[in-house]
Amino acid sequence: MPLDKLVCGFLETTVNKLQQLDSSALQRRKQLNGTIIGVALKEINKPLYFVISTQQIDILSEYEGQADCFIRLNISALKELQNNHQLTHLIKTEQLEVEGDIQIVQRFARLLTEMDIDWEEHLSVIIGDILAHKLYYEFKQCRKNASLQIKKIEKQSGEYITEELKIAPGPLEVVYFCEQVNDIKKQVDALEKRLQQGFASSNKLTRNIR
Amino acid sequence: MSNQSENTTHFGFKTVQEDTKADLVADVFHSVAAKYDVMNDVLSMGVHRVWKRFTIDCSGIRKGQKVLDLAGGTGDLTAKFSRIVGQTGQVTLADINDSMLKVGRSKLRDLGIVGNVSYVQANAEELPFPDNHFDLITIAFGLRNVTDKDKALASMYRVLKPGGRLLVLEFSKPLYKPLSKFYDFYSFNVLPKLGKLIANDSESYQYLAESIRMHPCQETLKEMMNSANFEGSEYFNLSGGIVALHRGYKY
Ligand SMILES: C[S@@+](CC[C@H](N)C(=O)[O-])C[C@H]1O[C@@H](n2cnc3c(N)ncnc32)[C@H](O)[C@@H]1O
Numbered sequence: 001m002p003l004d005k006l007v008c009g010f011l012e013t014t015v016n017k018l019q020q021l022d023s024s025a026l027q028r029r030k031q032l033n034g035t036i037i038g039v040a041l042k043e044i045n046k047p048l049y050f051v052i053s054t055q056q057i058d059i060l061s062e063y064e065g066q067a068d069c070f071i072r073l074n075i076s077a078l079k080e081l082q083n084n085h086q087l088t089h090l091i092k093t094e095q096l097e098v099e100g101d102i103q104i105v106q107r108f109a110r111l112l113t114e115m116d117i118d119w120e121e122h123l124s125v126i127i128g129d130i131l132a133h134k135l136y137y138e139f140k141q142c143r144k145n146a147s148l149q150i151k152k153i154e155k156q157s158g159e160y161i162t163e164e165l166k167i168a169p170g171p172l173e174v175v176y177f178c179e180q181v182n183d184i185k186k187q188v189d190a191l192e193k194r195l196q197q198g199f200a201s202s203n204k205l206t207r208n209i210r
Numbered sequence: 211m212s213n214q215s216e217n218t219t220h221f222g223f224k225t226v227q228e229d230t231k232a233d234l235v236a237d238v239f240h241s242v243a244a245k246y247d248v249m250n251d252v253l254s255m256g257v258h259r260v261w262k263r264f265t266i267d268c269s270g271i272r273k274g275q276k277v278l279d280l281a282g283g284t285g286d287l288t289a290k291f292s293r294i295v296g297q298t299g300q301v302t303l304a305d306i307n308d309s310m311l312k313v314g315r316s317k318l319r320d321l322g323i324v325g326n327v328s329y330v331q332a333n334a335e336e337l338p339f340p341d342n343h344f345d346l347i348t349i350a351f352g353l354r355n356v357t358d359k360d361k362a363l364a365s366m367y368r369v370l371k372p373g374g375r376l377l378v379l380e381f382s383k384p385l386y387k388p389l390s391k392f393y394d395f396y397s398f399n400v401l402p403k404l405g406k407l408i409a410n411d412s413e414s415y416q417y418l419a420e421s422i423r424m425h426p427c428q429e430t431l432k433e434m435m436n437s438a439n440f441e442g443s444e445y446f447n448l449s450g451g452i453v454a455l456h457r458g459y460k461y
Binding site (some may be wrong): 005006008009034036051053054055056058060061062063064065 | 259260268270
């Protein structure tokens, strides 16, 4: 199967490129040096083996020995791995199965997800300090603008729905509506009281007649 | 051919005295050693990495095992094996050529690979290791350069542990006509030119192209492995048979 070799090769190159950019990765790999971790996605059922050494991470599609730790998980659980507190939750809900030391899994998840990459720094090696700073600044500005825009859009579409379409009520309308509901509730309570009093006295009456 | 087989052998398409082939091969690799890795990537368009990955996957290598990377050159396979077998394992990089060994050693050092790798200058025909010593022997793109291949196979069999495996990764015979036409054109016209351009050495790459053609085809090599007592011998064609991986066991 040359395809899975290609996939493995591609994955390995990508992962190690990221590892090289991450200033804390070496320290994390040291903690796991010499560990072999098998990972299988339940949906695909084709395990990959991660061989971790101080030099790099090697990814194999076959390993005939016993891995130090083997995990099986749902694709949807991949995202949650970042969050180390989630691990026990994932295990409880059977989205993640672990054979071996849970601490290894925690370290491994941290190695792959908590990357500390200074993009500006790396960019500057390629294109020079000033340009990198500018680009990175622009990028951050873009991102800020984008999130501002998104908030604005959210607000505007909210207004549009309430004012123009009248699908949803505005805040004052809601308060007014609630007050009306309260009034009615009071009136209903009063009515109920009076009704009960009425019943009570009519009961007395009928008993006296007999 | 039989009348010359006593003491002559092939050096590419030329027929030379057996005792001079080793020297000629040595000259080739002395001259390409420095540029070897770059040339590998350029000439195979990076595909040699996939071939080597396939080899690793077929090796059954495990933590703590002993590996011999024979004709290991600049040590691509050694690097991977070293990480997989870990500190409890042992990898031996053996090559007949000390220029290649030197390049290999400094490359691996730079990669931070130390501790479980040893470097040995050795001829595949007479391996200087005890009997039943290695769990795995690989020889990648090396066997075609060896003068007496049967002798080399027998020597590998001797140093392999019972239960161990031999993997031979080598150029072979393309399965399809059009592919082999293109391949011929590539190796005799493009390859030496690229060799000239990048390593300023067209002759070595002319030799490469010729030695590939003279190498035994898939079935013949399998037979040779069987005659050297290997069992369960089989091969996998890669890239349409341009390369084949042969695997045999010693029981
Ligand atoms: C094409 S290189 C392969 C290097 C490496 N295995 C790779 O795949 O990149 C072939 C190597 O075989 C070595 N070689 C040639 N004849 C040999 C022999 N008789 N014994 C051991 N090594 C030999 C050469 O010195 C050279 O380094």
